[in-house]
Amino acid sequence: MGMESSAGYAGLHAARDVDGSVAPVLLRHGYYVMAVAEASAVDGSATGRTRSDFNDYTMFCMAPSLVGGMSYCLSGVVPRRWLLMTACTPSSVPMTPPKGAYGYTFFGYAPREALHLSSAEYDVLSECVDDMCRELPHEEDRYKRSILSRHAIRMMDYIGRFYERQFAVREVACCDMSARYTALVDDYIWSGRLCRDGIPSAAACAAALGMSEAYMRDMLRFVTGHTHEYLVAARRIDAARRMLSSHCLSVGKIAEQLAFASEDSFRFIYKRMTGLAPEQSVAEA
Numbered sequence: 199m200g201m202e203s204s205a206g207y208a209g210l211h212a213a214r215d216v217d218g219s220v221a222p223v224l225l226r227h228g229y230y231v232m233a234v235a236e237a238s239a240v241d242g243s244a245t246g247r248t249r250s251d252f253n254d255y256t257m258f259c260m261a262p263s264l265v266g267g268m269s270y271c272l273s274g275v276v277p278r279r280w281l282l283m284t285a286c287t288p289s290s291v292p293m294t295p296p297k298g299a300y301g302y303t304f305f306g307y308a309p310r311e312a313l314h315l316s317s318a319e320y321d322v323l324s325e326c327v328d329d330m331c332r333e334l335p336h337e338e339d340r341y342k343r344s345i346l347s348r349h350a351i352r353m354m355d356y357i358g359r360f361y362e363r364q365f366a367v368r369e370v371a372c373c374d375m376s377a378r379y380t381a382l383v384d385d386y387i388w389s390g391r392l393c394r395d396g397i398p399s400a401a402a403c404a405a406a407l408g409m410s411e412a413y414m415r416d417m418l419r420f421v422t423g424h425t426h427e428y429l430v431a432a433r434r435i436d437a438a439r440r441m442l443s444s445h446c447l448s449v450g451k452i453a454e455q456l457a458f459a460s461e462d463s464f465r466f467i468y469k470r471m472t473g474l475a476p477e478q479s480v481a482e483a
Contacts, residue, residue, distance in 0.1 A: 208287075208290070209286060209287045209289055209290025209291070210284075210285070210286045210287070210290045210291060210330070210334075210346050210347075210350060211224070211229070211283070211284070211285045211286075211334075212283070212284045212285075212327050212330035212331050212334060213282075213283055213327070213331065214281065214282055214283075214327065214331070215279060215280075215281065216233070216279065216280040216282075216283040217278075217279060217280075218276050218277050218278045218279055218280060220280070220283065221233055221258075221260060221276060221280070221283070221285075222276070224262075224285045225260055225261075225262045226262070227262075228262045228287055229262055229285040229286060229287055230259070230260070230261055230262060230285065230286055230287070230288075230305055231258075231259070231260040231262075231283065231284075231285045232257065232258075232259050232260075232283070232284045232285070232353065232354070232357065233257065233258055233260070233280040233282065233283040233284075234255050234256070234257045234280065234281050234282040234283075234315065234320065234323060235255065235256055235257075235258075235277040235279070235280055235281055236255060236256075236277070236281065237252075237253045237254055237255055237256045237314065239256075239277040239278070239279070240256050240275050240277050240312075241275060244275045244309060244310060245258075245275055245309060245310060245312040245314070246310040246311055246312060247312075247314050248368060248371065250367045250368055250371075251314035251364065251367065251368070252314045252315055252316040252319075253314065254314075254315060254316055254317045254320060255281070255314070255315040255316075255317070255319075255320045256312050256313070256314055256315070257312060257313040257314075257315055257323070257357070257360075258275070258309065258312050258313075259302075259304045259305050259307065259313070259357060260305065261305040261306060275309045275312070281320075282320075282323060282324060282327045283327075284326070284327055284330060284350060284353060286350050290343070290346070290347065290350075291346075291347045291350040291351060292347065292351065302354050302357075302358065303412040303415065303416055304357060304358065304361055304412070304416075305412075306410060306411065306412030306413075307410050307412055307413045308409070308410040308413065311409070311410060311413045313357065313360055313361055313364060314364065315360060319356075319360050322356055323353060323356060323357070326349055326350075326352055326353035326356065327353070329349045330346060330349045330350065330353075333345050333346055333349065334346070361416070362420065365416070365417065365420040366420075369421075372417050372420060372421050373421055375407065375409075375417060375421075376417070376418060376421040376422060378407060379403060379407060379414070379418065379429075380429070380433065382398075382403060382406055382407065383398060383403065383429070383430055383433045384433055384437075386398050387433060387434060387437050387456070388437065390455070392434070392455065392456055392457040393454060393455055393456075393457050396457060397430060397457060398430060400414065400415060400426040400427075403426065414426070431467070431471070432471065434456050434457075434458075435467070435468060435471045435472060437456060438452050438456055438464070438468060438476070439472070439479055441455070441456075442476055442479045443479070449461060449464070449465070449476045449477070452464070452476075453465075464476070
């Protein structure tokens with residue numbers, strides 16, 4: 199397959215100048231694949247590149263799930279050759295991110311949510327691949343797996359850092375998308391769908407916005423500092439505050455319309471998020 203690895207070593211591969219057909223094979227065998235191509239080798243619109251992004255190199259992080267793997271194979275973004283490729287399995291490399299990080303959620307991003315790298319960022323990832331390639335031929339000993347695992351984790355941590363940088367340079371677009379998300383949730387709440395269909399899922403909101411769930415969650419956290427679940431809860435409480443101020447509905451009816459489990463549950467959550475009992479909000483309105 200054109201991959202540099204030590205004979206018999208399973209669970210991690212790293213190489214330069216790899217045929218484009220290798221990634222789908224590795225995905226089908228349960229590998230998480232991180233691969234970089236020349237930006238000119240892939241369709242910029244299909245990879246979501248914007249005017250604010252770097253246009254030197256493009257990186258894809260692909261998960262082994264059928265849906266994730268097929269989305270890349272069918273999207274037409276896979277180049278004829280990869281400049282760099284690393285592939286690993288969870289059994290060989292712990293997939294737990296550092297505390298406080300978004301997580302290695304970028305493996306759940308869609309092809310149109312690719313990472314656009316600068317030359318300097320490419321050089322950093324290139325060094326990570328070189329370190330793995332140097333270690334892979336080493337004879338098996340009690341240090342090899344640990345060394346390779348740390349190199350792979352270092353690469354994933356850099357990818358996470360670079361994706362946060364990409365969110366930062368797209369700040370205006372991310373804020374606009376966050377506003378669209380808020381409008382979407384508000385429309386869902388005020389249309390009465392809460393009591394009929396339940397709480398809107400992150401997957402449904404992401405699909406309505408044309409994003410992957412993983413990317414939407416990370417984008418919202420970057421812009422607001424909060425999770426989808428917290429933001430939906432906050433919009434429900436905001437709707438409750440407005441309903442209370444109208445003096446048209448009882449506390450029990452508001453709890454029902456906003457799909458709280460019970461009036462007591464609504465009272466508890468409302469007090470926790472606002473510092474006031476519902477009746478106090480009515481008195482202040």
